[in-house]
Amino acid sequence: MSNVTMTVNGKTVSGSVEGRTLLVEFIRNDLHLTGTHVGCDTSQCGACAVHVDGKLAKACTMFALEANGSEVSTIEGQANEDGSLNVIQQAFKDHHGLQCGFCTPGMVMAAADLLKTNSKPTELEIREHLEGNICRCTGYHNIVKAILAASGQDVSNIAAE
Amino acid sequence: MPKDSGIGAATRRREDARFLLGSGRYSDDIVLLNQTYAVFARSEVANGIIKTINTSEAEKMPGVIAVFTGDDFVDVGGNPAGWLINSRDGEPMKEPKRPVLAHGKVRHVGDAYAAVIAETEQQARDAAEKINADIMELPAIIDMTSALSGSNYVHDEIETNQCFDWGWIEDNREATDNAIKNAHHVTTLELTNNRLVPNAMEPRCSIADYNAANDDYTLYTTSQNPHLTRLLISAFVLGIPENKLTVVSPDVGGGFGSKIYHYGEEALVLAAAKRIKRPVRWTASRSESFMTDAHGRDHVTKIELALDKDNNFLAFRTETMANVGAYLSNFSTVTPTILHGTLMAGNYSVPNIYVNVKAVFTNTAPVDAYRGAGRPEATYSLERVIDKAALELNLDPIALRRQNFIKSDQFPYVTAAGLNYDVGDYDAIMDRLEHHADIKGFAERKKISEKQGKLRGFGVNSYIEACGIAPSNLIGTLGARVGLYDAATIRVNATGNISVMVGAHSHGQGHETAFPQIVADMLGVDPNNVEIVHGDTSKIPFGMGTYGSRSLAVCGSAIVRGIEKIIAKGKKIAAHMMESTEDNVDFEDGVFSVRGTNKTVSFGDVALKAYIPHNFPIEDIEPGLEETAFYDPQNFTYPAGAYACEVEVDPNTGKVSIERFAAADDFGNIINPMIVEGQVHGGLAQGIGQALLEGCVYNDDGQLISGSYMDYTMPRAADLPSFVVDHTVQTPSTDNPLGVKGCGEAGAIGSPPTVVNAVINALRSAGHDITHIDMPLTPARVWAAMNN
Numbered sequence: 001m002s003n004v005t006m007t008v009n010g011k012t013v014s015g016s017v018e019g020r021t022l023l024v025e026f027i028r029n030d031l032h033l034t035g036t037h038v039g040c041d042t043s044q045c046g047a048c049a050v051h052v053d054g055k056l057a058k059a060c061t062m063f064a065l066e067a068n069g070s071e072v073s074t075i076e077g078q079a080n081e082d083g084s085l086n087v088i089q090q091a092f093k094d095h096h097g098l099q100c101g102f103c104t105p106g107m108v109m110a111a112a113d114l115l116k117t118n119s120k121p122t123e124l125e126i127r128e129h130l131e132g133n134i135c136r137c138t139g140y141h142n143i144v145k146a147i148l149a150a151s152g153q154d155v156s157n158i159a160a161e
Numbered sequence: 162m163p164k165d166s167g168i169g170a171a172t173r174r175r176e177d178a179r180f181l182l183g184s185g186r187y188s189d190d191i192v193l194l195n196q197t198y199a200v201f202a203r204s205e206v207a208n209g210i211i212k213t214i215n216t217s218e219a220e221k222m223p224g225v226i227a228v229f230t231g232d233d234f235v236d237v238g239g240n241p242a243g244w245l246i247n248s249r250d251g252e253p254m255k256e257p258k259r260p261v262l263a264h265g266k267v268r269h270v271g272d273a274y275a276a277v278i279a280e281t282e283q284q285a286r287d288a289a290e291k292i293n294a295d296i297m298e299l300p301a302i303i304d305m306t307s308a309l310s311g312s313n314y315v316h317d318e319i320e321t322n323q324c325f326d327w328g329w330i331e332d333n334r335e336a337t338d339n340a341i342k343n344a345h346h347v348t349t350l351e352l353t354n355n356r357l358v359p360n361a362m363e364p365r366c367s368i369a370d371y372n373a374a375n376d377d378y379t380l381y382t383t384s385q386n387p388h389l390t391r392l393l394i395s396a397f398v399l400g401i402p403e404n405k406l407t408v409v410s411p412d413v414g415g416g417f418g419s420k421i422y423h424y425g426e427e428a429l430v431l432a433a434a435k436r437i438k439r440p441v442r443w444t445a446s447r448s449e450s451f452m453t454d455a456h457g458r459d460h461v462t463k464i465e466l467a468l469d470k471d472n473n474f475l476a477f478r479t480e481t482m483a484n485v486g487a488y489l490s491n492f493s494t495v496t497p498t499i500l501h502g503t504l505m506a507g508n509y510s511v512p513n514i515y516v517n518v519k520a521v522f523t524n525t526a527p528v529d530a531y532r533g534a535g536r537p538e539a540t541y542s543l544e545r546v547i548d549k550a551a552l553e554l555n556l557d558p559i560a561l562r563r564q565n566f567i568k569s570d571q572f573p574y575v576t577a578a579g580l581n582y583d584v585g586d587y588d589a590i591m592d593r594l595e596h597h598a599d600i601k602g603f604a605e606r607k608k609i610s611e612k613q614g615k616l617r618g619f620g621v622n623s624y625i626e627a628c629g630i631a632p633s634n635l636i637g638t639l640g641a642r643v644g645l646y647d648a649a650t651i652r653v654n655a656t657g658n659i660s661v662m663v664g665a666h667s668h669g670q671g672h673e674t675a676f677p678q679i680v681a682d683m684l685g686v687d688p689n690n691v692e693i694v695h696g697d698t699s700k701i702p703f704g705m706g707t708y709g710s711r712s713l714a715v716c717g718s719a720i721v722r723g724i725e726k727i728i729a730k731g732k733k734i735a736a737h738m739m740e741s742t743e744d745n746v747d748f749e750d751g752v753f754s755v756r757g758t759n760k761t762v763s764f765g766d767v768a769l770k771a772y773i774p775h776n777f778p779i780e781d782i783e784p785g786l787e788e789t790a791f792y793d794p795q796n797f798t799y800p801a802g803a804y805a806c807e808v809e810v811d812p813n814t815g816k817v818s819i820e821r822f823a824a825a826d827d828f829g830n831i832i833n834p835m836i837v838e839g840q841v842h843g844g845l846a847q848g849i850g851q852a853l854l855e856g857c858v859y860n861d862d863g864q865l866i867s868g869s870y871m872d873y874t875m876p877r878a879a880d881l882p883s884f885v886v887d888h889t890v891q892t893p894s895t896d897n898p899l900g901v902k903g904c905g906e907a908g909a910i911g912s913p914p915t916v917v918n919a920v921i922n923a924l925r926s927a928g929h930d931i932t933h934i935d936m937p938l939t940p941a942r943v944w945a946a947m948n949n
């Protein structure tokens with residue numbers, strides 16, 4: 001067992017982990033931040049997406065020890081300071097960008113990552129940016145719409161009734 | 162009450178905030194004091210005799226508390242099939258036992274034969290690898306045709322691989338044969354409906370907590386129907402008295418059918434928790450989900466369509482082999498039969514229908530209902546053969562469909578497959594579809610595609626589905642071993658807010674938002690004062706859960722009936738309060754009034770009076786304001802729709818892309834259009850996934866070739882277009898008080914044939930003489946068809 005220390009959502013945390021403990025296991029089991037999910041074992045679904053040192057990362061694809069000394073943010077750290085939904089989260093709610101909610105934290109983290117570098121993405125850019133995230137419920141239509149809306153773009157032309 | 166929040170309002174979902182903030186509570190998020198971990202040892206071969214299982218090394222591993230094998234469960238029951246299907250000769254189906262852990266034989270890759278319970282998951286995993294099983298591999302039974310003709314059996318004791326040979330409707334067989342023999346034209350099509358893996362994003366998870374002091378159990382599990390799971394475990398598998406077992410399904414991350422069923426892991430953790438007197442938990446890895454969740458579809462079908470010289474449909478005759486896998490999952494026998502055969506009229510007026518289905522055991526995971534369940538299979542066969550007939554007869558596919566539609570003035574219409582369609586207007590739906598599909602603009606778009614070196618095709622279809630299967634009386638005669646009602650308890654609290662306990666379960670459908678819209682509308686209260694309670698057998702009445710697009714039509718109707726009882730009792734109390742009689746009391750917008758006077762009393766005051774019954778006619782009316790209603794529908798509901806799609810095919814690679822997709826559906830009355838649209842989108846994605854991307858493949862040795870997201874292609878955002886959805890045609894169901902029909906499966910039912918029809922159209926327009934390609938239409942398959 002080794003000690004690991006990192007900053008998660010602005011707080012310094014530490015714990016003792018095995019070499020094989022994944023970052024997502026540390027986040028869920030040790031820190032009890034259960035908003036980060038596990039949807040696969042091949043690094044394909046993005047349910048576990050978090051930000052590590054400002055970059056989008058799959059927490060199932062890193063060992064906890066690899067994040068030693070890093071700044072990690074998870075879905076639990078995304079809300080506005082007063083606890084209300086941030087712009088992306090609110091857009092997901094306004095545009096029904098989630099159903100069962102299981103992929104949702106990963107989708108929100110992926111969207112935040114996109115909008116950081118591309119403040120007005122096109123529909124195609126959004127779809128391509130989500131290549132690492134699977135949603136089985138929504139058919140992506142409303143996720144794409146929510147991300148467009150979160151970036152301040154008009155979504156009335158997105159194919160819909 | 163603001164009218165924009167009742168029935169018909171696109172109310173934003175109240176459940177969203179917790180999911181968006183990361184504070185949902187899925188099963189795997191639950192942590193119990195002193196919990197332990199179960200890990201299963203699973204078969205690596207498809208078929209084999211278990212000679213010995215040596216657990217002694219595993220038992221000595223660090224942290225190991227207990228090890229279980231099939232021997233531990235020989236004295237308990239098996240996991241049963243929920244529907245008895247009889248063969249054409251009257252013989253009941255074959256029902257081999259499905260044990261908690263494999264015993265004697267393993268029958269598919271992933272079949273669990275032992276389980277380790279340890280202090281940590283890693284310790285359990287390490288120990289499971291030390292279980293020494295001597296399993297003698299046998300040849301795998303995979304291909305259905307060979308399974309039926311061979312003499313190797315998945316279950317030796319039944320001496321056949323045929324579960325049943327079912328005919329629907331047997332009395333129509335001869336007339337159908339004759340109609341086909343004498344027809345002016347017969348179109349024949351052989352096709353497969355590809356096997357799919359449901360892939361709810363949340364893997365299954367079960368946690369058992371045994372309380373020795375009371376000898377009772379709590380099971381937290383990823384279920385679409387906690388009461389059904391409890392019933393199966395209590396009555397059939399472990400024999401735990403129902404009142405000693407609480408099943409809780411908290412937030413569940415999608416189901417699509419795969420979480421309807423009871424699985425052996427649930428029984429194992431319960432038995433283990435009792436033995437070791439500590440909580441036991443298990444969460445599936447995605448690999449385990451691929452190997453052990455019930456799969457969907459997997460039909461091989463021959464369908465014939467007979468037409469007269471004026472292109473009127475005369476008969477549909479279908480022969481299907483349906484894979485049921487190695488064991489009968491709970492609804493595996495009704496899905497390829499009742500839910501498939503009865504739908505074989507589609508939207509059409511056709512006098513003769515006959516369907517034959519042979520269900521076949523193979524050394525593969527069990528196959529059961531997956532979004533649409535039998536209805537996508539029916540629709541795919543019908544809508545593909547109709548398109549092929551249009552090709553052969555050089556007819557416009559839309560015109561051929563319209564000509565044969567059941568017309569709006571023919572309802573109620575009893576089909577030759579035995580269903581009674583209550584209402585519908587298929588031409589009106591097709592009008593909406595043609596509007597959105599912009600058929601006139603197709604030629605221009607095709608030219609543009611061709612300039613870019615792409616082939617462009619247009620495809621269309623119609624579908625009908627049957628939701629909310631019922632009534633229990635009828636389905637009992639068809640072999641159902643359960644009733645298919647649902648239930649709701651309306652508890653008006655003393656302070657006037659309302660708790661509604663429902664049998665339906667929400668795992669993405671938004672019940673917590675949509676159900677209060679109904680309550681608010683009927684009682685004139687703010688929907689925010691209505692709370693929906695679901696997913697806990699200790700709190701909710703005995704309802705059947707959520708699948709088959711039934712929640713609103715069946716459980717929603719139970720809510721309506723419950724509220725009607727509340728209003729009736731409220732009127733009695735109000736009459737007393739206003740010194741009148743109940744038949745002189747009206748109720749509207751949350752206010753009771755005495756007809757013809759200005760006397761009124763509010764709903765809230767009546768509720769308070771019910772719980773503080775001072776000056777209350779206690780001898781005539783019980784205190785309290787709480788009512789339960791069970792609702793058993795008198796018929797199915799029949800949503801219908803028509804879909805259109807335009808594809809581009811790259812002739813160099815065979816890659817298909819969906820360029821436009823429009824869906825027009827008739828769901829009857831709509832409670833929340835935003836949720837309805839979302840349901841359609843999700844269904845479309847799954848149907849397009851089936852058509853183009855998804856295919857579960859076992860090789861001849863029974864190895865699961867598509868066992869992860871590396872090999873099983875899930876639709877991703879860039880694989881799909883934005884969709885145009887229209888639900889303005891609304892013919893309310895006449896069989897439930899809300900006039901609703903159900904929308905959860907429509908997209909998955911209607912889209913596969915639409916896509917395939919469009920691809921065939923594209924290829925033919927480039928001169929390829931292709932009439933059919935089996936799904937999924939991968940680049941390799943399309944390219945091979947073009948370069949034959």
Ligand code: FES
Pocket residue numbers: 037038039040041042043044045046047048049058059060061
């Ligand atoms: S759990 Fe990390 S990608 Fe699936």
Ligand code: FES
Pocket residue numbers: 097098099100101102103104134135136137138362414415669
């Ligand atoms: S909302 Fe269920 S998987 Fe995306």
